[in-house]
Amino acid sequence: MLDILDILLSATFWTAAVRIMSPLLFATMGELICERAGVLNLGIEGIMVVGAFAGWMAVYSGLGLWPGVAVAMLAGMGFGLLHATLTVPFGLSQHVVGLGITLLATAATYFTYRIALPQVSSPPRIEPFTEWPVPLLSEIPVAGPAFFAQTPLTYLAFATVALTAWVLYRTPLGLALRAAGENPAAVEAQGLSVTVLRMGAVIIGSGLMAVGGAFLTMSAFNSFFFEMVNGRGWICIALVVFGAWRPGKAALGALLFAAFDALQIRLQQTGLGQVVPYQVFLMLPYALSILALVAMSRRAEVPAALMVPFNKGAR
Amino acid sequence: MRLEPIAAPSLARRVGLPLAALAATVVIGMAVVLVAGAEPFAVLGLIVKGAVGSKFALLETLNRATPLIFTGLAVAVAFRAKLWNIGAEAQLYLGAVVTVLLGTGTLAWPAPLLLPALGLAAALAGALTLLGPAWAKARLGVDEVVTTLLLNFIVLLFVSMLLEGPMKDPMGMGWPKSERLIAEARLPRIVEGLRLHWGFGLALIAAVIVWLIQTRTTFGYAMRAVGQNARTARFVGIPVGAVTLGTALLSGSLAGLAGFSEVAGLKGNLTLDLSPGFGYTGIVVAMLALLHPLGVVVAALFVAGIFVGADSMSRAAGVPSYIADILLATALLLMVLALPMTRFRVRWR
Numbered sequence: 001m002l003d004i005l006d007i008l009l010s011a012t013f014w015t016a017a018v019r020i021m022s023p024l025l026f027a028t029m030g031e032l033i034c035e036r037a038g039v040l041n042l043g044i045e046g047i048m049v050v051g052a053f054a055g056w057m058a059v060y061s062g063l064g065l066w067p068g069v070a071v072a073m074l075a076g077m078g079f080g081l082l083h084a085t086l087t088v089p090f091g092l093s094q095h096v097v098g099l100g101i102t103l104l105a106t107a108a109t110y111f112t113y114r115i116a117l118p119q120v121s122s123p124p125r126i127e128p129f130t131e132w133p134v135p136l137l138s139e140i141p142v143a144g145p146a147f148f149a150q151t152p153l154t155y156l157a158f159a160t161v162a163l164t165a166w167v168l169y170r171t172p173l174g175l176a177l178r179a180a181g182e183n184p185a186a187v188e189a190q191g192l193s194v195t196v197l198r199m200g201a202v203i204i205g206s207g208l209m210a211v212g213g214a215f216l217t218m219s220a221f222n223s224f225f226f227e228m229v230n231g232r233g234w235i236c237i238a239l240v241v242f243g244a245w246r247p248g249k250a251a252l253g254a255l256l257f258a259a260f261d262a263l264q265i266r267l268q269q270t271g272l273g274q275v276v277p278y279q280v281f282l283m284l285p286y287a288l289s290i291l292a293l294v295a296m297s298r299r300a301e302v303p304a305a306l307m308v309p310f311n312k313g314a315r
Numbered sequence: 316m317r318l319e320p321i322a323a324p325s326l327a328r329r330v331g332l333p334l335a336a337l338a339a340t341v342v343i344g345m346a347v348v349l350v351a352g353a354e355p356f357a358v359l360g361l362i363v364k365g366a367v368g369s370k371f372a373l374l375e376t377l378n379r380a381t382p383l384i385f386t387g388l389a390v391a392v393a394f395r396a397k398l399w400n401i402g403a404e405a406q407l408y409l410g411a412v413v414t415v416l417l418g419t420g421t422l423a424w425p426a427p428l429l430l431p432a433l434g435l436a437a438a439l440a441g442a443l444t445l446l447g448p449a450w451a452k453a454r455l456g457v458d459e460v461v462t463t464l465l466l467n468f469i470v471l472l473f474v475s476m477l478l479e480g481p482m483k484d485p486m487g488m489g490w491p492k493s494e495r496l497i498a499e500a501r502l503p504r505i506v507e508g509l510r511l512h513w514g515f516g517l518a519l520i521a522a523v524i525v526w527l528i529q530t531r532t533t534f535g536y537a538m539r540a541v542g543q544n545a546r547t548a549r550f551v552g553i554p555v556g557a558v559t560l561g562t563a564l565l566s567g568s569l570a571g572l573a574g575f576s577e578v579a580g581l582k583g584n585l586t587l588d589l590s591p592g593f594g595y596t597g598i599v600v601a602m603l604a605l606l607h608p609l610g611v612v613v614a615a616l617f618v619a620g621i622f623v624g625a626d627s628m629s630r631a632a633g634v635p636s637y638i639a640d641i642l643l644a645t646a647l648l649l650m651v652l653a654l655p656m657t658r659f660r661v662r663w664r
Binding site: 017042069082086089090092093095097099100101103104106107108111114115116231234235237238241277279280283284286287288290293294295298311 | 316317318348350351352399400451456457458460462464465466468469472473475476479480500582595598602617629635636637639640641643644645647648651655
């Protein structure tokens with residue numbers, strides 16, 4: 001028990017938790033924007049793989065880090081455009097299209113990797129983002145290093161949450177987007193296009209998912225590996241439900257999940273790790289996600305038109 | 316743009332569009348090969364040759380299709396009733412675990428008794444795996460896409476734990492693998508000396524049985540009604556929750572049988588790479604088959620052929636075998652686009 005307390009009070013633990021949380025924040029906000037506009041984007045896992053690869057590849061071939069982030073975002077938006085075209089104007093099954101996009105994006109990425117680097121046995125490294133400690137704030141005990149001595153992509157992740165919340169709740173665009181997911185007919189009555197709103201949401205949201213993937217190669221690790229996204233996309237879908245489709249709550253959920261993930265790594269090294277198989281610790285985050293989904297189901301405020309295609313003129 | 320229903324779609328439209336989708340897939344695949352710096356027609360030839368070009372290749376394709384028929388049926392049955400079972404992978408593995416637990420000497424029965432018992436146990440294990448998410452969907456409204464997906468990760472870790480712990484073969488030189496099944500627990504080969512085993516026959520029988528259930532029974536009718544419109548189904552007195560649970564039992568059983576067939580028919584023991592994603596590929600199979608149980612057999616053969624052919628092509632031509640996944644994803648997306656277009660026409664305004 002004392003072990004756990006020691007871990008929870010250490011700065012390195014919280015620093016790790018925030019680092020684990022950062023890619024989840026980007027991708028969760030991306031998914032949340034899609035779902036708020038009425039589109040479930042199951043392409044998230046594959047789009048994160050694309051982002052991780054595209055950002056890393058761009059830096060490896062000589063672009064700077066920030067242009068690399070932009071490349072990752074554009075690559076994600078490309079797959080977002082494909083998803084949006086099939087699901088919004090054509091109204092195809094969002095489940096099937098999303099899984100298809102994940103399969104296509106993952107396979108295309110691995111294929112391109114093999115073609116681009118046929119001879120390498122271990123993937124080449126890049127110079128990733130380095131920490132930018134914020135003066136004064138980073139000197140606060142525990143929370144300082146955790147929240148204010150991270151790489152700039154983490155700060156960008158925080159900003160993305162704030163911006164998503166502000167746009168959704170404080171701007172006419174946000175109102176229109178939320179309405180597209182709740183009552184699309186009313187949006188059309190206002191003279192706005194549901195198709196444009198939904199497609200825009202999916203494209204922007206997919207761009208954010210890709211940046212979440214790029215965080216992995218450009219900030220957390222410094223290289224690209226197969227399977228590196230490892231289910232993070234699916235976790236983000238659970239986080240959106242857990243956060244009841246609200247940016248702030250979803251971000252808190254991401255922190256909780258990341259803290260849990262960081263805790264399980266450390267628990268493996270304590271006395272408990274001698275007794276309990278390590279797989280049990282690895283299962284905990286997934287089990288926690290399922291439990292959270294079940295617990296939240298009672299008071300879920302699902303966007304009413306989520307997964308309902310809108311065909312203009314049809315009643 | 317706007318979609319307009321066509322009152323009476325022509326035969327050319329209904330047959331031509333899906334065929335056009337497949338043709339477009341081939342064209343896109345050849346373009347990808349060109350980007351990879353190889354000769355597209357030669358690669359296409361190598362894929363076809365690797366899939367059906369020899370007796371060995373053909374039997375390999377049939378073997379690879381076997382688990383895909385089971386998982387494809389599992390997905391198709393569930394999707395028909397709007398139960399989105401993304402967890403066939405987990406159900407397959409737990410079916411395999413039960414097969415190994417009972418088949419390595421625990422039950423020392425003669426083969427005619429042991430094999431059905433193992434199959435039944437594996438089916439039950441798969442069914443129970445899906446029952447939880449289906450119950451949570453029916454009673455609490457928890458989205459089963461996410462729960463079944465997350466369960467895949469949990470189950471794979473659980474199997475890894477078993478294989479490094481209680482189920483580890485002491486004679487396995489330290490590898491995480493289970494003991495081998497006893498001889499009575501092995502599915503016999505269809506032709507002696509060749510790798511094709513009776514799991515394939517079982518898969519064909521399963522497809523016919525599922526087709527009969529869907530077309531000839533009240534339960535099949537109820538499943539379709541729930542899939543088409545749960546609210547209307549409830550209104551006419553169909554117990555929607557019970558039908559969802561029944562669908563889950565059928566779907567999970569089929570995926571569990573995939574695990575039984577792979578262990579008892581092909582591999583003989585359980586390792587962590589028993590399935591290279593058969594559960595997920597089953598989704599592609601089911602969609603290409605338009606969720607029709609007999610179509611699943613054709614689609615599984617097609618998909619298995621692409622995988623086996625791409626593996627063999629990859630060795631010969633040096634083009635990464637991930638091209639198989641690219642082809643399948645493209646075929647999936649173009650097919651789901653082509654099908655509604657047989658009934659709708661696009662109007663630009």
